Amino acid sequence: MEPPVAFLPALWGKVLRLKKALYGMCQAGRCWWIFLYSILERLGFVATEVDQSLYIFRNRVSIIVIWIHVDDSVIMSNTPSTISNFRSALCAELNIKWLDKMTQIVGLECVFGKGEVVMTQKHLMEGILEAYPQQLIQCDAPLPVLPMGATAPAVKTLDPTPF
Template identity: 50%
Template sequence: MSRAYLYSLVEETVLMEPPTHFIPSLEGKALYGMKQVGHFWWLHLLGILEGLGFTSCKVDMSLYVFWRDKTIIAIWIHIDDGVITSSFPTEIKQFCKAICGNLEIKWLDNMKQIMGLECAFGEGEVTISLTRLTNNILDAYPRRIFQHDSPLLPILKTTSSVKGFIMEATPFRSVVGSLAYLVSGLRPDLAFGVNYLARSSKALTAAHWAILDYLMGYLLKT
């Protein structure tokens, strides 16, 4: 889905400080970076889908279901990525035509990946992999790393109470956030190290970067 958040309408006043010498216009639309943008987008998408007869699941609000007689259509959408399935393929085509009047969507016949997960369909089975996402995280890491056999425990024994100069935390948090997504997917072996590092991001020191280097070295080897 192209430019998902920019479709959302803002129904309340949001105060922002623009860059110097830049005179913005009053767009009345959501922008990337706003804290409320995810909620605005959900409300906008929900309104469109409800108009097409869908209801939002109470357990997973990213899941929308259309159920009429023998026809069932299920859609799962997270921001600009999602998947659709139905009891009848013709119903999917009709839905695609209906929603394209409201949103710009690129449709793929086969689901090869979703939310960073690689999907391979075989006879009676589905294989899910995080290989590509893992490689992207490793390629984007800004520091040199070496392979390690364990996630964190050996180095944590010598850094249980780290002190030092407080460092800028944005790139650190970005890497830890990406690792947290791996944990929620298929890498529970990273959970302890990621949770430990996430607690340290408010008072980040060089020692914490060393711990992250070690964890990334384990990810590189495994």
């Protein structure tokens, strides 16, 4: 990286070494992940083998599951006191914005009901429909609405050769 000439004229023509990641740089995401991983590890969390954005903490009574996407996360636990203790520990390490009830994450709107969470992409779909109105094919329900765990009826497959 070359320093701006007006910043320090004496450094003109020199190359500087960055000692920390800059927001928006390619390395920033990796540096943030390493930093956050070290904090979560210190707090007793373990990253799952399948997904390095999913962390789990277990003790005899409770469990906390954290899913992280860039600088957003979803934190779930079987006991409210466990989340409260985790929140205190995390706030001691980081300056964070904490929402008690998630309304959206990664473009998904989340509505909490009794024993269920409904996730939709209504806002995303409305944006697509607004951006590409000429390419609409109207139908009442693009996919059959099936109960959880039910399988859809068999569908005739197409030969992919012509495509």
